[in-house]
Amino acid sequence: MDMATQRIEEPASGAPTRRRRIVRNTLLGIVAAVFAVWLILFITRGRFLKSPFQSIVGKLTDRTVTVRGDFQLYFAPLNIKFLAEGLTISNPAWATRPNLFAAKRIDTRIAPLSLIFGKRRLYWLDLADGAVDLEWNVAHTANTWTFSEKKGGKPLDFPRIDRATVVGTTVRYIDPRMQLLANLGVDTIRSTGARIGDTVGLRGDGRIRETPFTVTAQLLSPNETVARGANKLVAQMHAAHNVIDVTGTLPSIADIENVPLQTRARGRNMAELLGIIGVAIPQTRTYRMRAQLVKSGEVYRFTHMVGIAGATDLAGRLTITNGKRIHLDSVLATRTLDIIDAAPFIGYNPDIVAAKGAVAAAAATGAAPQRLMPDAQFPVATMQFFDADLKWTVRQVRSKNLPISNIDMTLDLERGRLALSPLTFAMARGNVASDLVFDTRPRPSAVTYDIRLAPTPMGRLLAGYGLAESGTTGTIKGRIQLAGRGDTIHDSLSTSKGRIAFIMPQGALWTRNVQLAELDVGTFVQKLFEDKLKKPVQVNCGLIGFTVRSGVAAADPILIDTSKNVIAGRGGFSFKTEAVDLAFRADGKKFSLFSGQSPVGIGGYFSAPALQVISPQLLGRAGAGLGLALLATPPAAVLAFVDIGDAKSAACGPVLAGATASAQRTTKGEPRDDVGHGTTSKAEDGKREPKRKKFLGIF
Known part of the structure; x- marks a missing residue:
């Protein structure tokens, strides 16, 4: 019985031992295989992996990867040693240059675990004559540095680099939407013991739309860059007589998003x-x-x-x-x-x-x-x-x-x-x-x-x-409507065509220029000698209105009713030539012994208007007065300047409404006969007005 039991229990106790031997042998086999691979790679420097490297990386990135010179990929002893001479990585077919990246020589040591866990780290990098081409497509849906078919493009992601020697590196950047082309050169970078130095410089030129520019930049804390820390950037651009300075702290060397x-x-x-x-x-x-x-x-x-x-x-x-x-x-x-x-x-x-x-x-x-x-x-x-x-x-x-x-x-x-x-x-x-x-x-x-x-x-x-x-x-209030x-x-x-109208409700004006405009010369002279120029002029209502056709503004109407006079204006101005041809005439409501009763003219141009106070009509009256003085007695000469005071007061309703000349009335409701003549090319009813002297050579 004991013998039988012993024979039955022996296999059970020997099973774990056999499993341990299998595990041990398997592990030894794996280690031996890894060592054999390591040894083969170390002895051959992994040169035989050149073609597989080009093929595998090319398929992963959907790009053509080519190494024209020496190629090495092996563990030395634990870090991955990578060397490639004449390395190129192609651009997508839509790009304007064939290669995204090209380098005469790239030699680096890579931390193996960083490739597995995502935070890539290069212990050292030796890069000679590198050329990087960064470009967006015309639709701005893809760029050359994003290896993905998804819409859009990811920002550049640089690995951590502990020590580096970078010589002769250039960067080309194109953005068709901004119509931007930049050609940049990176100053030589030499670092030892994870320390690069005080600054890393960058300089270059380019065009944005049709404007050429130059740019210089410095990374003031490059050692923070290799440690993926705070990167103090100072840049200056000159373009079209402008100087633009940019300073800031970047989370990485090429990341300016939301910074x-x-x-x-x-x-x-x-x-x-x-x-x-x-x-x-x-x-x-x-x-x-x-x-x-x-x-x-x-x-x-x-x-x-x-x-x-x-x-x-x-x-x-x-x-x-x-x-x-x-x-x-x-x-x-x-x-x-x-x-x-x-x-x-x-x-x-x-x-x-x-x-x-x-x-x-x-x-x-x-x-x-x-x-x-x-x-x-x-x-x-x-x-x-x-x-x-x-x-x-x-x-x-x-x-x-x-x-x-x-x-x-x-x-x-x-x-x-x-x-x-x-x-x-x-x-x-x-x-x-x-x-x-x-x-x-x-x-x-x-x-x-x-x-x-x-x-x-x-x-x-x-x-x-x-x-x-x-x-x-x-x-005064008014409105200008032109098209x-x-x-x-x-x-x-x-x-343009349209209307211009400025309305003056009842009020007082206090200036000698208004007296000139009223042209009651007798009153003006009397006040001049009596030093009473600043007595206000009482305005009942006034309208300065113009109808504009083909760029010519014709008075329609100019009518100002004051306590003593009714001022009416004719003529207009031209937006085409900027010529001004206006005449103002004041008719007195009361008898005035000395009243010129002739128009004041405003001529010239917008830039140089001319006031014609002594008009030909006034000179004619002066001549008539001189003739009467010679033929009769001197007091008779005064008769040439007498105003009998028959001006008809204006109805202020149409004036304050900014109505056209045809709608103006006297206070008795009668149509006015002192406005609307020669101020527009046609009467309001469509019938042509009597032919008069043309205004500005048009009306």
């Missing part, structure tokens, strides 16, 4: 700066700006923006989205806008305005002599290239004659249609609201102007031109 970067820009004209990326803005004078930049994919956000352009301060934020169409979204605030810095908004060069005046600035755009309106072309092609949204507020405008403040502008540019709507500002305790549209999609551009002036005190409005603010209670076609301000107004 705050401090940027500074300075130059002679901010329009040249944004013109680099194909964005059109009005010209500026010398500028300095600083902001914080954060890039997130296609979006570049500039925040905490502060600077100055000319004599105008700017603050706010700007977001540039580099999508299929460039889009700008900006919010700006200005404390003080210098009026000269506003000149580019209508096409003037601000430097010329500051040095030589508006006429010289207009001439610089190609305008005819003595013209004020510029012939600067709208940037039609550029306006159709990008879109923009802008909200801009200005607290006050620095101007000698125009009391403007509290500007609030909303700008919307979409596919070539630019709308400034609304554009509001305060002027002399009044408010101006406007909607301006420049649509460059039709050819030529379709432009509309709608400008509305709320009731505004005339004393403050015209104080810079000699009107006494103290004692002037008169106000024209053209690719310049001048052309759009030269073809």
